[in-house]
Amino acid sequence: MRKKTFAAAALLAAATLTLSACGTGDGGGSSVAAVSQDGKQQVVTVLDQPFTKPALTLTDTQGKSYDLRKETAGHPTLIYFGYTNCPDVCPLTMNNIAVAKKQLSKADQDRLRVVFVTTDPDRDTPAALGKWLKGIDPQVVGLSGKFATIQAAAYSLGISVEAPHKDKNGKTVSTHGTQVIAFSPKTDGGYLLFDEEATVDDYTKDLPKIVKGENP
Numbered sequence: 001m002r003k004k005t006f007a008a009a010a011l012l013a014a015a016t017l018t019l020s021a022c023g024t025g026d027g028g029g030s031s032v033a034a035v036s037q038d039g040k041q042q043v044v045t046v047l048d049q050p051f052t053k054p055a056l057t058l059t060d061t062q063g064k065s066y067d068l069r070k071e072t073a074g075h076p077t078l079i080y081f082g083y084t085n086c087p088d089v090c091p092l093t094m095n096n097i098a099v100a101k102k103q104l105s106k107a108d109q110d111r112l113r114v115v116f117v118t119t120d121p122d123r124d125t126p127a128a129l130g131k132w133l134k135g136i137d138p139q140v141v142g143l144s145g146k147f148a149t150i151q152a153a154a155y156s157l158g159i160s161v162e163a164p165h166k167d168k169n170g171k172t173v174s175t176h177g178t179q180v181i182a183f184s185p186k187t188d189g190g191y192l193l194f195d196e197e198a199t200v201d202d203y204t205k206d207l208p209k210i211v212k213g214e215n216p
Contacts, residue, residue: 043198044206046215050189051181053077054153058117058145061130066143068115068153069188076211077113077183079190081154081161083120083174084132089196091136093180098137100203108211111185115141117150119176120164157181157190182206186213 056068078097082090094116101109116133118124121144124132129142147163154161159177167173182192192210194202206216 043195043202044216045193045195047191047193050184050187050191051157053183053188053190054156056117056143056149056153058143058149059126061126061133061142063126066141068143071141072113072115072183073188074185075111075113076185076213077115078180078210079115079117079157079183080180081117081119081150081159081176082178083118083164083176084124084128085120085172086174089178093178093196093198094133094136094140096198096200097180097203098140099200100207101137101139103204104207104211108208109139112207112211113141114139115143117143117153119147119150119154119161119174120172121145121147121150122164123172158193182210184213185211192216 053069053072058066058068060066080090080093080097082093084090097114101112101114104112114137116129118129124142124144126142126144129144133140133142151161151163154177157179159179159181161177162175164172164174178196180194180198181190182194183190192206192215194206209216
C-alpha cells in the first residue's frame with residue numbers, strides 16, 4: 001500500500017526525532033516518519049488532520065513581500081523547505097516535481113503553486129534563489145527571510161529545521177526535514193505528505209488529483 005492515513009499530531013511529534021542533513025553525505029532519514037502499522041514508511045501519506053497553512057510572509061525572488069496564505073489561497077499548493085547548496089535531496093525533489101508538473105495541462109500548471117522556502121537564508125538571497133530556481137522551473141516561488149520565522153513555519157507543518165552549521169570538513173550544511181506538503185485548493189489545508197523517496201512517477205500520478213483537491 002503506497003498511501004496511509006496518519007494523524008497530523010503524531011507527525012508533528014515525530015518531527016523532533018530525526019532529520020536529514022543535506023550535504024553531509026550521511027544518508028540521514030526524514031524528519032517526519034510516516035509509519036504504517038507494519039512499520040514500513042509510506043511514500044505518500046494522507047493526513048486525517050490536515051495542517052493549517054502557515055501565516056508566513058517572506059521575500060520572493062523579485063525582492064517583494066510574499067504573503068503565503070494570501071497568494072496561495074484557493075490554489076493547489078506544494079511547499080518544500082530546503083536550500084540551494086544542497087547537493088542531493090533538495091535539487092532531486094524539486095526536479096521531480098518540475099518534471100511531473102509539465103505533464104499537467106497548461107491551465108493546471110498555472111493553477112498549481114510550488115513554493116520553495118530556504119532553510120539557509122543567509123546564503124539564499126532572493127537573487128540566489130531566483131537563479132537556482134530558474135534552472136528548475138521559473139514558476140516556482142522561492143522565499144527567503146529571517147531564519148527564526150522560517151523555522152517556526154516549518155515546525156508548524158511537522159518539519160524540523162536546524163540553523164545552518166559547519167560540518168567536520170568546514171562545509172556549511174543545512175539540516176532539515178525533506179517532506180513536501182500538499183495543500184488542497186478547496187480547504188487550503190495541508191492534507192498530503194510526500195517523503196523524500198517520492199519519485200517523478202509518484203508526483204505525476206498524484207498531481208492531477210491534488211489540483212482538484214482530491215485524495216490520490
